[in-house]
Amino acid sequence: MAEKVGCFVCTGCKIGDAVDIEQVLSVANESGAVVAKSHEALCSKEGLDLIKSEIESNELGGVIIAACSQRDHVDTFRLPNVFVHRANMREQMAWTQPPQEEDTQMLAEDIIRMGFGKLQFTDIPQPEDVEVHNRILVVGGGVTGMSAALNAADAGKEVVIVEKEGELGGFANKLHKIFPKDLDLAAYPEPDVDALKEKVSGNDKITVEFNTTVASIAGAPAKFQVELKNGSGQKTINADSVVVAAGWKPYDATKLSHLGYGKPNVVTNVEFEQMAKDGKIARPSDGKEPESVLFVQCAGSRDDDHLPYCSNICCGATLKQITYLKDLNPEIAAYVVYKDIRAPGHYEEVYRQVQKQNAVMIKGEIEAVEEGDDGKLNVQATDVLMNEPVFVETDMVVLATGMVPTTLEEDVLNLAYRQGPELPEREYGFPNSHFVCFPYETQRTAIYAAGAVRMPMDLATCIDDAAGAAAKAVQSINLIEQGLAIHPRVGDASLPDFNLSRCTQCKRCTEECPFGALNEDEKGTPQPNPTRCRRCGVCMGACPERIVEFPDYNIQMISQQIKNMFVPDEFEEKPRVVCMVCENDAMAAIDMAAKNGLKLNPFVRIIPLRCLGSFNIIWVADALSNGIDGVLLLGCKSGDDYQCHFIKGSELCETRMGNVQDTLDRLMLESERLRLEHVAITDYKKIPEIFDSFLERLEELGPNPYKD
Amino acid sequence: MSEEPKVPIPELGGAVVETGGETLYQCMQCGLCTASCPWRLVEGDISRDFNTRKVQHMAMLGVEGYETEDILFACTTCGVCVERCPRECNPIDNMRVLRAMIGESGSVPQAYRPVIGSLNSNGNPWQGEAKDRTAWTKDMDVPSFGEDTEYLLFVCCTSCYDSRSKKIARAVASLLNKAGVSWGIIGEEEQCCGEAVRKVGSEETFMTLAEHNIKIFGEKGVKKIITTSPHCLYSFRNEYPELGGEFEVLHYTQLMDKLIEEGKLKPTKDFAKKVIFHDPCYLGRHNEVYEAPRNVIDSLPKAERVEMDRFGPDSICCGGGGGRIWMETPPGARFGDLRVSDAVAKKADVLATACPYCTIMIDASNMAMGKEEMEVLDIAEMLDQVT
Numbered sequence A: 001m002a003e004k005v006g007c008f009v010c011t012g013c014k015i016g017d018a019v020d021i022e023q024v025l026s027v028a029n030e031s032g033a034v035v036a037k038s039h040e041a042l043c044s045k046e047g048l049d050l051i052k053s054e055i056e057s058n059e060l061g062g063v064i065i066a067a068c069s070q071r072d073h074v075d076t077f078r079l080p081n082v083f084v085h086r087a088n089m090r091e092q093m094a095w096t097q098p099p100q101e102e103d104t105q106m107l108a109e110d111i112i113r114m115g116f117g118k119l120q121f122t123d124i125p126q127p128e129d130v131e132v133h134n135r136i137l138v139v140g141g142g143v144t145g146m147s148a149a150l151n152a153a154d155a156g157k158e159v160v161i162v163e164k165e166g167e168l169g170g171f172a173n174k175l176h177k178i179f180p181k182d183l184d185l186a187a188y189p190e191p192d193v194d195a196l197k198e199k200v201s202g203n204d205k206i207t208v209e210f211n212t213t214v215a216s217i218a219g220a221p222a223k224f225q226v227e228l229k230n231g232s233g234q235k236t237i238n239a240d241s242v243v244v245a246a247g248w249k250p251y252d253a254t255k256l257s258h259l260g261y262g263k264p265n266v267v268t269n270v271e272f273e274q275m276a277k278d279g280k281i282a283r284p285s286d287g288k289e290p291e292s293v294l295f296v297q298c299a300g301s302r303d304d305d306h307l308p309y310c311s312n313i314c315c316g317a318t319l320k321q322i323t324y325l326k327d328l329n330p331e332i333a334a335y336v337v338y339k340d341i342r343a344p345g346h347y348e349e350v351y352r353q354v355q356k357q358n359a360v361m362i363k364g365e366i367e368a369v370e371e372g373d374d375g376k377l378n379v380q381a382t383d384v385l386m387n388e389p390v391f392v393e394t395d396m397v398v399l400a401t402g403m404v405p406t407t408l409e410e411d412v413l414n415l416a417y418r419q420g421p422e423l424p425e426r427e428y429g430f431p432n433s434h435f436v437c438f439p440y441e442t443q444r445t446a447i448y449a450a451g452a453v454r455m456p457m458d459l460a461t462c463i464d465d466a467a468g469a470a471a472k473a474v475q476s477i478n479l480i481e482q483g484l485a486i487h488p489r490v491g492d493a494s495l496p497d498f499n500l501s502r503c504t505q506c507k508r509c510t511e512e513c514p515f516g517a518l519n520e521d522e523k524g525t526p527q528p529n530p531t532r533c534r535r536c537g538v539c540m541g542a543c544p545e546r547i548v549e550f551p552d553y554n555i556q557m558i559s560q561q562i563k564n565m566f567v568p569d570e571f572e573e574k575p576r577v578v579c580m581v582c583e584n585d586a587m588a589a590i591d592m593a594a595k596n597g598l599k600l601n602p603f604v605r606i607i608p609l610r611c612l613g614s615f616n617i618i619w620v621a622d623a624l625s626n627g628i629d630g631v632l633l634l635g636c637k638s639g640d641d642y643q644c645h646f647i648k649g650s651e652l653c654e655t656r657m658g659n660v661q662d663t664l665d666r667l668m669l670e671s672e673r674l675r676l677e678h679v680a681i682t683d684y685k686k687i688p689e690i691f692d693s694f695l696e697r698l699e700e701l702g703p704n705p706y707k708d
Numbered sequence B: 001m002s003e004e005p006k007v008p009i010p011e012l013g014g015a016v017v018e019t020g021g022e023t024l025y026q027c028m029q030c031g032l033c034t035a036s037c038p039w040r041l042v043e044g045d046i047s048r049d050f051n052t053r054k055v056q057h058m059a060m061l062g063v064e065g066y067e068t069e070d071i072l073f074a075c076t077t078c079g080v081c082v083e084r085c086p087r088e089c090n091p092i093d094n095m096r097v098l099r100a101m102i103g104e105s106g107s108v109p110q111a112y113r114p115v116i117g118s119l120n121s122n123g124n125p126w127q128g129e130a131k132d133r134t135a136w137t138k139d140m141d142v143p144s145f146g147e148d149t150e151y152l153l154f155v156c157c158t159s160c161y162d163s164r165s166k167k168i169a170r171a172v173a174s175l176l177n178k179a180g181v182s183w184g185i186i187g188e189e190e191q192c193c194g195e196a197v198r199k200v201g202s203e204e205t206f207m208t209l210a211e212h213n214i215k216i217f218g219e220k221g222v223k224k225i226i227t228t229s230p231h232c233l234y235s236f237r238n239e240y241p242e243l244g245g246e247f248e249v250l251h252y253t254q255l256m257d258k259l260i261e262e263g264k265l266k267p268t269k270d271f272a273k274k275v276i277f278h279d280p281c282y283l284g285r286h287n288e289v290y291e292a293p294r295n296v297i298d299s300l301p302k303a304e305r306v307e308m309d310r311f312g313p314d315s316i317c318c319g320g321g322g323g324r325i326w327m328e329t330p331p332g333a334r335f336g337d338l339r340v341s342d343a344v345a346k347k348a349d350v351l352a353t354a355c356p357y358c359t360i361m362i363d364a365s366n367m368a369m370g371k372e373e374m375e376v377l378d379i380a381e382m383l384d385q386v387t
């Protein structure tokens, strides 16, 4: 806690017009400010000079900068060796309230009081340097793994590639052609697998362990102990971060008997590729060159009984394979039965070119694939473009099966983590934890997924993907070395501190930490692994004993903000609501509302949380006993299509809410005094309505009976 | 859905590609052609049954079911679909080839038999005798094309034989005289350009006509041609060169525009009317002539020019192209009605066009709809009146 606190109120950006600044300064003085001053633009050089000189002359340990949102001027107000609290007088007050009103003044004063409450329980986090090895483990030596390794080596890191086969190249080794030839697609690079292999073997920063798998990974980022296993035994290496480039497996076609798999002349696209590579495109039943081949798209894909998703590459693969046929003999008839042809980007051109080779496209569904005379297959399908059934007699059927991440079928990491040995599976079983916003991130810190293990993709995309994941792996080492968080609180120096002498071994934190940062000893006592931690505060929200705290983020700090609010007796005119908002999205939405000129209810007091997952139910008790009429929580969307930056935070908060609401009901307190809403940044227009409707409901419920 | 499955025969689709339907397999079945087709703007069986996209698809599969008059022969070759197709397909070419295949199998629609017969025996589709080809010149000073003549005026068969249409030929001839252009006609020896009969699928008749004309033009030393019809313009410009007939071809509106600009033609009398211009498909979309006819209208003193709701590349067909001029189209399904309604809504006094087919089709609609207070005129007629 800072002994001496200074308070600086900006009067720019309309703040000065909105309220009586002298009054605000006197509240700061009453709250214990050593110095309280206003300035017309704190963000200007003069403003900053003022703050700095007051810090020096008064030996301030903490400052309250009552100005714009903490999301604005982040670097401007980063001051060394003092604890800085950004009290939001602009977005939460000046821009969203009518000027010179009593309620506006009260709000401004509360914002100051709450800041002082916070400073009573915060300290500047002191990061500790971590020793690193500057070594990255790459699991998988395919095109993705090789590309990631080369990128990381270029950035000066050592790389160990673990490849389970006896050669590099992965699935690309099985491909006949990487891309249909004779296309004028000069801008599109052709990945040359051999060239990649040469570069990797010639790079002295890269070691390749062939015929090897990962037996186990113990420890934490920068302290990973990786046990490697091969025919001749085990060995241990150290690594700081990991790129998982374990690739994909074709969907198991034996489950596709309804499409004819199992009949001799029905093959998968992978089997067909092999035929082409061997130079033997022939009917398996008799080795004859086919006169016709029918390709079945989405074979088991976009099908709820098999793979519900689109694998992205199968349409392209079929188009490519048609060129094999036409190259062999242009007279071979090629039929394609498809749901949609998905030919993104340059594949549109491939689609055109292949169509011009007279591919017969039938949009519809396969009804039956049966064996006919003379080794032929009789295919019945519907054609939605004519709304009629069609019948094709063909020599071969090729099933365009989809991609399944290797990690779904094999353990590739064997992590010694309390929460399980592999990367948690997110949507459709892929380990990608933030599909849209943060590619490569998995639910394990400093372990990044790249290539087809992350989501279905083609080779060219794999190469790009590898570069991205490698960059993350490199960046993670550099941040860890300084004791800083990697993602999404990049550069955060704080770490949770567990007062274990009071731990009851309830295991809530070890279970709930979304990132598996906490291991357990035999008794169930949490064992923190600081470099795995993302500083979300979920453990702090989970702990019923309230023994988890960060130097700059903890239970008392929030409790004290609630307690510092001035709660008038007259509910009719002045109800009070505490609104705890997720700093990542909801807080931004409020700022956006302000920037767009929307007006907000004056009775709401906003407290940012690192994540709703850090919400501790004690705060509800604090609020209600302080006479506050309701508690509103704004967080990110939970569920399968979650937007929570910490993956499970808002979901966990919902569960906890349910528990508190039960308790409230038992205490004969209306559980509706507690409400949780999901908002995305783009929902900023809804904020005023969310506030107002909550206050309307509170009005119906009447004042908090604990109000004195 | 019918019970009996259709069996694709890719060889048939391949045959379409080889005989001129090159873009057949390029189609991605988006349906933009069907949605853009003017048949969607009218009612009736054809509108319901004729689906451009589906014809492409069935042809590609090589299955049957689209060969009827109401489907395969519905297309007026207006070119909207060609203009809009995102895959640069040419459904007109594809359907032309399909029509030709049907023709080869002997099942030409009844309505086209006399037309093809007349073209083969008389060199025109209108049952007129070849010697009457110049009947429109009666009492006019019309020079014959000779060694020193600069322009051949090629008059569309329709304007040679149809009494309404003859006026267009006469107006063009009169203007050429007024401007002092060196021009002449060949007359009896020339034959139909063959554009429409080719669209109907009679490739053989087209070839005979085209080869005949190219030979005659060559013998007479023709270098520059003025056409009265945009259809002849299309054929001479786009189809004859492949057969060895290279000429500089202009639609008369293009020449008139030039002559007015050069001051060789001087419209002096007032044409104080509100004029709305209908872009003929073959002048606009097929030959991309949009400015010249408008410039000519704008040169008419006191004329006020307005545009239809759909004009330029979006113009709606009159219904007479692709051989449809010889087919009976039931009331309610005539595209000409759409043009008349549009012009009437804009309170036009004159619906102007520059194609003999458009004049016939739109005039017929105008009369059937009882809107005679609005005149349907060819631009040549208007210009000749005031020059």
Ligand code: SF4
Pocket (backbone or CB within 6 Å): A496, A512, A513, A514, A515, A516, A517, A518, A532, A533, A534, A535, A536, A537, A538, A539, A540
């Ligand atoms: S702060 Fe978050 S990541 Fe770190 S231990 Fe706690 S719950 Fe886990």
Ligand code: SF4
Pocket (backbone or CB within 6 Å): B026, B027, B028, B029, B030, B031, B032, B033, B034, B052, B053, B056, B081, B084, B085, B086, B087, B088, B089, B090, B091
């Ligand atoms: S617009 Fe072109 S691509 Fe689309 S269905 Fe018609 S012909 Fe095919």
Ligand code: SF4
Pocket (backbone or CB within 6 Å): B033, B036, B037, B038, B039, B052, B074, B075, B076, B077, B078, B079, B080, B081, B082, B091, B092, B317
């Ligand atoms: S050319 Fe005109 S009439 Fe023929 S299909 Fe295309 S849009 Fe329809």
